[in-house]
Amino acid sequence: MVAVASSIERAAAGIKSSAVLDFLRKPKQLLIDGKWVPAKSGKTFQTFNPANEEVLALAAEGDRADVDEAVKAARRALEGKWSSIGPHQRAGYLLRMADLIEKHVDELATLESLNNGMAISLANRMTNGAASTFRYYAGWATKIYGETNPSDPSMFNYTLREPVGVCGQIIPWNGPISMFSWKIAPALACGNVSVIKPAEQTPLTALRLGELLLEAGIPEGVVNIITGYGETAGAAIAEHPGIDKVAFTGSTEVGKLILRASTGNLKRVSLELGGKSPNIVFADANMDECLPTSLSGFTTLSGQVCCAGTRVFVQRDFHDEFVERLTTRAAQAKAGDPLDPQTTIGPLVSKEQFERVRGYLDIGKKEGAEPKLGGDVRKGKGYFVDPTIFTHVRNDMRIAREEIFGPVASVIPFKDENDAVLQGNDTTYGLAAAVWTNDVRRAHQVARALKAGTVWVNCYNNIDPISPFGGYKQSGIGRELGKQSIDLYTQVKSVYLKL
Ligand code: NAI
Ligand code: MG
Numbered sequence: 001m002v003a004v005a006s007s008i009e010r011a012a013a014g015i016k017s018s019a020v021l022d023f024l025r026k027p028k029q030l031l032i033d034g035k036w037v038p039a040k041s042g043k044t045f046q047t048f049n050p051a052n053e054e055v056l057a058l059a060a061e062g063d064r065a066d067v068d069e070a071v072k073a074a075r076r077a078l079e080g081k082w083s084s085i086g087p088h089q090r091a092g093y094l095l096r097m098a099d100l101i102e103k104h105v106d107e108l109a110t111l112e113s114l115n116n117g118m119a120i121s122l123a124n125r126m127t128n129g130a131a132s133t134f135r136y137y138a139g140w141a142t143k144i145y146g147e148t149n150p151s152d153p154s155m156f157n158y159t160l161r162e163p164v165g166v167c168g169q170i171i172p173w174n175g176p177i178s179m180f181s182w183k184i185a186p187a188l189a190c191g192n193v194s195v196i197k198p199a200e201q202t203p204l205t206a207l208r209l210g211e212l213l214l215e216a217g218i219p220e221g222v223v224n225i226i227t228g229y230g231e232t233a234g235a236a237i238a239e240h241p242g243i244d245k246v247a248f249t250g251s252t253e254v255g256k257l258i259l260r261a262s263t264g265n266l267k268r269v270s271l272e273l274g275g276k277s278p279n280i281v282f283a284d285a286n287m288d289e290c291l292p293t294s295l296s297g298f299t300t301l302s303g304q305v306c307c308a309g310t311r312v313f314v315q316r317d318f319h320d321e322f323v324e325r326l327t328t329r330a331a332q333a334k335a336g337d338p339l340d341p342q343t344t345i346g347p348l349v350s351k352e353q354f355e356r357v358r359g360y361l362d363i364g365k366k367e368g369a370e371p372k373l374g375g376d377v378r379k380g381k382g383y384f385v386d387p388t389i390f391t392h393v394r395n396d397m398r399i400a401r402e403e404i405f406g407p408v409a410s411v412i413p414f415k416d417e418n419d420a421v422l423q424g425n426d427t428t429y430g431l432a433a434a435v436w437t438n439d440v441r442r443a444h445q446v447a448r449a450l451k452a453g454t455v456w457v458n459c460y461n462n463i464d465p466i467s468p469f470g471g472y473k474q475s476g477i478g479r480e481l482g483k484q485s486i487d488l489y490t491q492v493k494s495v496y497l498k499l
Contacts, residue, residue, distance in 0.1 A: 028059040028204070038060050048350070063229075074195055090141040094185060108123075115203075116346075118338060126177055133181040133481075154499055155499060167194045168197075169184070190490045197234055207225060230250075259477075274431070278452075289458065303407040306431055345387070369399060428473055453469065
């Protein structure tokens with residue numbers, strides 16, 4: 001314990017906020033049935049600050065037995081007190097949660113940045129975004145309608161929209177606070193209960209949000225938080241016969257495992273998976289906007305974003321000039337101290353991701369792509385990687401097909417609209433895409449032709465809780481956010497009443 005305590009001080013060096021330090025020094029437990037408890041096994045695991053590789057905290061290593069306990073608590077809440085709580089009151093809880101997130105935005109964003117490595121400015125934006133998501137779904141709680149149907153005159157037929165039940169929610173490390181809000185806010189708005197598992201790399205902010213949920217007055221058992229590993233705690237959630245729905249965000253590989261595991265009791269499944277999104281630039285685009293946004297499109301969160309614009313397609317005649325201008329800008333965007341407000345790119349989240357990105361940089365070079373900028377990871381402490389821009393990339397190379405999850409873009413020329421769409425769609429993924437042009441007709445035509453769940457025109461990475469988000473093809477199943485999440489978290493009952 002002594003060793004960990006001194007490591008926390010090193011891991012959080014420079015942090016003055018007593019709220020952050022107090023939270024870090026406290027033991028981390030699981031939230032089950034409204035109480036903080038250690039893992040049944042007594043085991044813990046280390047979580048790190050990726051900027052300095054020091055141990056930031058020990059978290060409880062929940063596994064199957066803890067998931068089982070949490071599912072029982074969730075079921076009791078669902079069938080007990082929670083079911084008697086009406087939509088106005090549910091809206092009240094979510095509004096209070098939004099207020100609490102805003103009240104603690106600096107503390108939450110600092111914890112997020114310490115544990116994930118993301119730039120503090122981004123952590124602030126994402127934390128405020130989570131408050132907006134809670135507020136948006138607070139509005140929905142009182143607007144979930146059934147229908148009366150024009151049945152036979154001797155019949156009165158209507159539908160009820162009811163909660164799905166116990167939801168297992170497995171979230172990744174790339175936007176922990178944001179992902180928590182995307183899962184918890186709609187689930188509770190619709191009257192469900194949850195067993196949520198944050199990623200093992202970033203367990204901390206979910207635990208702080210759990211404290212805030214209790215402070216907001218959410219009854220015990222409605223939200224249960226199990227920290228632990230994917231192969232144990234995550235797999236137990238995916239398989240559990242007491243869980244009615246599983247919502248997962250993460251790799252396509254694990255998404256397939258979740259879908260397979262769901263067959264035991266035919267859970268409802270929603271999956272938000274990987275991407276290899278095309279960012280298509282026509283020569284007539286406004287370059288003052290396109291260049292900085294295309295750069296942030298693949299460097300925000302060090303490129304560890306499922307919708308990152310990592311395949312930059314540029315009209316052929318304009319390709320060389322674009323590459324020069326993008327490279328000049330990108331050369332100034334060095335990865336730096338995530339807690340510095342000026343920093344735009346922090347370290348990658350973990351050693352594993354660092355090695356993975358390094359591996360892809362080597363693969364790119366072996367495949368014959370040319371790093372016009374970068375091409376290697378940084379040496380020294382922390383998992384820092386500066387932007388890489390590959391040219392001479394063919395769309396069939398591995399670096400253009402597989403999700404790298406680092407600040408790495410492949411710039412690929414195209415001939416005309418048709419060629420841009422063909423190459424853009426030539427991927428197993430379909431999460432997002434962008435088109436840059438000043439031609440209105442072309443903007444709409446290309447937006448229609450792209451097989452992606454989100455298409456940005458003359459912008460990138462814009463996400464608003466009012467609009468659905470999710471993937472075509474192997475980028476997922478279902479749509480989160482917007483009113484689409486209400487469909488994910490409710491089921492419809494048809495009632496016939498003979499008159
Ligand atoms: P992952 O898919 O293994 O992890 C995401 C979540 O799933 C974590 O909470 C993890 O504990 C859990 N998990 C892992 N194995 C599981 C299992 N067998 N059953 C149930 N839950 C399980 O992603 P990982 O390994 O952290 O990253 C690998 C790659 O996945 C990244 O390089 C990136 O390409 C992709 N990824 C995509 C994300 C997205 O936003 N779509 C988020 C995270 C990773
Ligand atoms: Mg994994």
